[in-house]
Amino acid sequence: MTLTSRYRFSASHRLDTPALTPDENRQLYGKCNNPHGHGHDYVLEISVDGPVDRDGQVVNREVLDALVRQRVLARLDHKNLNADLPEFAATVPTTENLATLVRGALEEHWTLPARLARVRISETGRNSFELEVPNG
């Protein structure tokens, strides 16, 4: 059984890599390369997979919510991803890279009996990025 819980955070970012010239960055990232940055209301979906326990649950919601709040939302919500997160000092804060960061932040402190199965982030209503966590 897989349980998915949805969360929201708002953050700004700018896509720009020092590996490319300013022209190349503009061409590659388009509007996302605007020097002053821009923001999104991200929607985060965390999927947890495991057997239903004797309490009838895959996972204790309170524990999952607290973990996501503390390890993810507190770090990302109302932040400038480039400026406020050391992980994005030298890495482009694409939503792909953000999904990997969220997975790492959760796995580092994961104590739940069920396993983290998927991280999905919608950057806008029109695009989303999904990271499957392999079983075992």
Place this chain on the structure above:
Amino acid sequence: MLLTRKAEFSASHVCLNPAWTAEQNQAVYGNNANPNGHGHNYVLEVTLAGDPDPVTGMVFDLRELKEILNREVVDRMDHRFLNKEVPPFDRVIPTTENLATEIWKRIEPEIRREGLRLHNVRLYETADLFVDYGGRQ
């Protein structure tokens, strides 16, 4: 090919183990443990797997699927207090997981009888919380 049909029902429930103290229930079920119950607009998405019929071009007649979902789920659960009115939730705690499992048990034989395979049951308790059950643990 996969085919998904949606159904909705509104029901109240309480997640509470009578053998526990209020604190224990609160720790496990949070505000779902309020003894007087509370309600949700549940959204059910049932996904079948099968090949389109060469004549009709359909995996399954959607009207028939709607009837199965109405009979086995909506008619039994809509506008009910699950713990008090819908067995087995008089003794099984109606968590979203247990509800999805019960829905699977009720509709899977009906789907199988039609020569199709039930692929997934997705049940939304709220827009932000859902479970997927594929018949395995």
